[in-house]
Amino acid sequence: MSKYGPALVSVALSLGAIVGYFSLLRVPFIRNHPLLYIVAFALAAAIAAVAALRAPRWPSLTALAISLALLILGSYFNFVMAKIPQSLIAARVGQPAPDFTLPDAKGAPVTLASFRGRSPVVVVFYRGYW
Amino acid sequence: MLTELGDEGVQILAISPDSNERSQELAERLRARYRFLADRDLAVTKRYGLLHPRGGEKGQDVPVPATVVLDRDGIVRWLTVADNYQVRPDPADVARVVRAIK
Numbered sequence: 001m002s003k004y005g006p007a008l009v010s011v012a013l014s015l016g017a018i019v020g021y022f023s024l025l026r027v028p029f030i031r032n033h034p035l036l037y038i039v040a041f042a043l044a045a046a047i048a049a050v051a052a053l054r055a056p057r058w059p060s061l062t063a064l065a066i067s068l069a070l071l072i073l074g075s076y077f078n079f080v081m082a083k084i085p086q087s088l089i090a091a092r093v094g095q096p097a098p099d100f101t102l103p104d105a106k107g108a109p110v111t112l113a114s115f116r117g118r119s120p121v122v123v124v125f126y127r128g129y130w
Numbered sequence: 131m132l133t134e135l136g137d138e139g140v141q142i143l144a145i146s147p148d149s150n151e152r153s154q155e156l157a158e159r160l161r162a163r164y165r166f167l168a169d170r171d172l173a174v175t176k177r178y179g180l181l182h183p184r185g186g187e188k189g190q191d192v193p194v195p196a197t198v199v200l201d202r203d204g205i206v207r208w209l210t211v212a213d214n215y216q217v218r219p220d221p222a223d224v225a226r227v228v229r230a231i232k
Binding site: 083091 | 139140141143144145146147148149150166167169174175177179180182185186192195197198199200201202204205206207208212213214215216217220221222224228231
């Protein structure tokens, strides 16, 4: 157990981070803190690295390779791919929002200004399903 | 956000380049006051300064995810713009803003 222990802990931490992140995506706190999975991968790599330095055998070396690969891939995804360049939104708090008319799912036109005096409106821009 | 804002008496307009028939069916099943609007040529997205050129998975232009809350008079009361597409506003925060308006 002591020979495989740290390697198992490392791999379990990496896999736990992946499974945990994807199964808890609907929880706003988890979704909005993607850094948590990066930290978990880094911790898994540190545990495997310490074990590998003490005894450079296949279990700890494998765990180190897995956690480092995940750390690099995860960091690339979070810090490079998922990053959005800063944009200057043309709406200001305290001012009217730019008006628009767009078709709904049935093709009927919807105008933002038509809700004036009727109800608050939440306008959500999203990337769509790609 | 579909369900948490359901009873707040607020109209939610969700804008993307998609046509969204299926999303609209889902929203209607949940009785959410959601309307999915198709910004096919991204003209409104551009007017709002929210174009992310070649930001899509296939290199296509997509909107920068953003949420804007307007009061009954059409005045912007709160807004947030994403800097990482994994992150979305917490529905509880949006619900709080909407409740404060009413």
